[in-house]
Amino acid sequence: DAKTTQPTSMDCAEGRAANLPCNHSTISGNEYVYWYRQIHSQGPQYIIHGLKNNETNEMASLIITEDRKSSTLILPHATLRDTAVYYCIVRVANYGGSQGNLIFGKGTKLSVKP
Amino acid sequence: DSGVTQTPKHLITATGQRVTLRCSPRSGDLSVYWYQQSLDQGLQFLIQYYNGEERAKGNILERFSAQQFPDLHSELNLSSLELGDSALYFCASSGRRQSSGNTIYFGEGSWLTVV
Numbered sequence: 001d002a003k004t005t006q007p008t009s010m011d012c013a014e015g016r017a018a019n020l021p022c023n024h025s026t027i028s029g030n031e032y033v034y035w036y037r038q039i040h041s042q043g044p045q046y047i048i049h050g051l052k053n054n055e056t057n058e059m060a061s062l063i064i065t066e067d068r069k070s071s072t073l074i075l076p077h078a079t080l081r082d083t084a085v086y087y088c089i090v091r092v093a094n095y096g097g098s099q100g101n102l103i104f105g106k107g108t109k110l111s112v113k114p
Numbered sequence: 115d116s117g118v119t120q121t122p123k124h125l126i127t128a129t130g131q132r133v134t135l136r137c138s139p140r141s142g143d144l145s146v147y148w149y150q151q152s153l154d155q156g157l158q159f160l161i162q163y164y165n166g167e168e169r170a171k172g173n174i175l176e177r178f179s180a181q182q183f184p185d186l187h188s189e190l191n192l193s194s195l196e197l198g199d200s201a202l203y204f205c206a207s208s209g210r211r212q213s214s215g216n217t218i219y220f221g222e223g224s225w226l227t228v229v
Contacts, residue, residue, distance in 0.1 A: 043220035104157035
């Protein structure tokens with residue numbers, strides 16, 4: 001699986017958008033970009049994933065550059081409860097069953113401040 | 115609630131002992147993954163099973179073993195425990211039949227403390 005590079009930490013003001021960048025310059029054509037977060041020793045929580053198109057769900061938006069070498073996770077209105085470590089992971093996803101596992105890096109520690 | 119259930123939530127045991135951690139995947143999921151997270155390490159992938167068979171192996175010690183049963187639940191066995199085995203152990207699942215791009219969902223973990 002391709003490796004990712006994320007900033008070690010970021011701060012964000014409550015109510016503002018949090019934009020978390022991720023570089024994955026060696027991503028392959030069959031690899032998805034996944035985002036997870038971990039709030040203080042809880043189980044990692046799935047946020048969103050995408051292949052090449054931008055994606056949006058109830059939690060966040062994922063913007064993937066056209067060359068797929070980087071992406072940005074956007075939390076539109078950050079709250080204190082969004083304080084967590086955010087992981088950007090690239091993963092081969094096969095159809096119909098057995099899937100590639102997730103290899104976690106160190107992630108970005110996002111601190112949302114009042 | 116991810117739908118992945120892990121037991122026990124907390125466990126304290128002595129060095130040299132053996133413990134078994136149990137995981138029930140989300141209904142219909144065929145793949146089970148085990149991860150370890152200790153204080154000074156990130157999330158380390160240990161092992162993956164798919165429909166009862168070992169599919170991928172990560173940094174799993176020889177003292178550790180796992181299996182997935184016909185009903186798809188999985189157990190992680192940790193033996194000859196050492197102080198350094200104290201960690202959070204996560205189980206995750208994915209891989210429903212007839213589906214693509216399957217997302218991995220994690221349980222809340224089992225806290226193991228070795229004293």
